Amino acid sequence: MTVLKTGVLVMDSAEPESLARFYAELLGAEVGPAAGDGELFLVTGGSGVVLGVRRDPNHVPPSWPTPEDSQQAHLRILVAADSLDEAEREAVALGARPLSAEEDGTRRDNRTTLRRFSDPAGHAFLLAAVREEPVAN
Incomplete structure (x- = not known):
């Protein structure tokens, strides 16, 4: 018998609860501390745990998307193509910083399907357009 498991991407942050x-807010989900662990906060939605954020007081932001470094892990958030502009406004209003195509060495013409x-x-993280409505949380 296989033991039921769930995988979750965990990001480090000096201020895990605020991240x-x-x-x-961005995903329309809820947040709370992991059971028995005040250093880990879990973002959960209707489909279960979506993301974890762990306290690391020495956290240094990744250097991606500079061309000389690897991309590293990133979160890709799927959005209906006709909602991409609105999703971008929401992300920025919550504190996200847009990364221009020039910063990551890619062409500007893919902004119709992808925002960094x-x-x-x-x-x-990326907002990526999909042809159909993404699955709701």
């Missing part, structure tokens, strides 16, 4: 709240950002702690 978890950023993602909860850094979250308040400096982690990279």
Whole structure:
């Protein structure tokens, strides 16, 4: 018998609760501390745990998207194509910083399907257009 498991991407942050709240607002989810662990906050939605944010007082933001560095892990948030502009406005209003195509060495003409950002702690994430409505939380 296989033991039931769930995988979750965990990001480090000097201020994990505030970063978890950023993602909860952006994803329409909720946030709370992991059971028995005051250093880890979980962002959860209707489909379960979406993301974890762990306290690291020495956190240094990743250097991506500079061309000389690797991309590293990043979160790709799927958005209906006709809602991409609205999703971008929401992300920026919550504290995301847009990353220009020039910063990551890519062409500007893909902005119709992809938008790049850094979250308040400096982690990279993308808003990516999909043809159909993404699954709701």
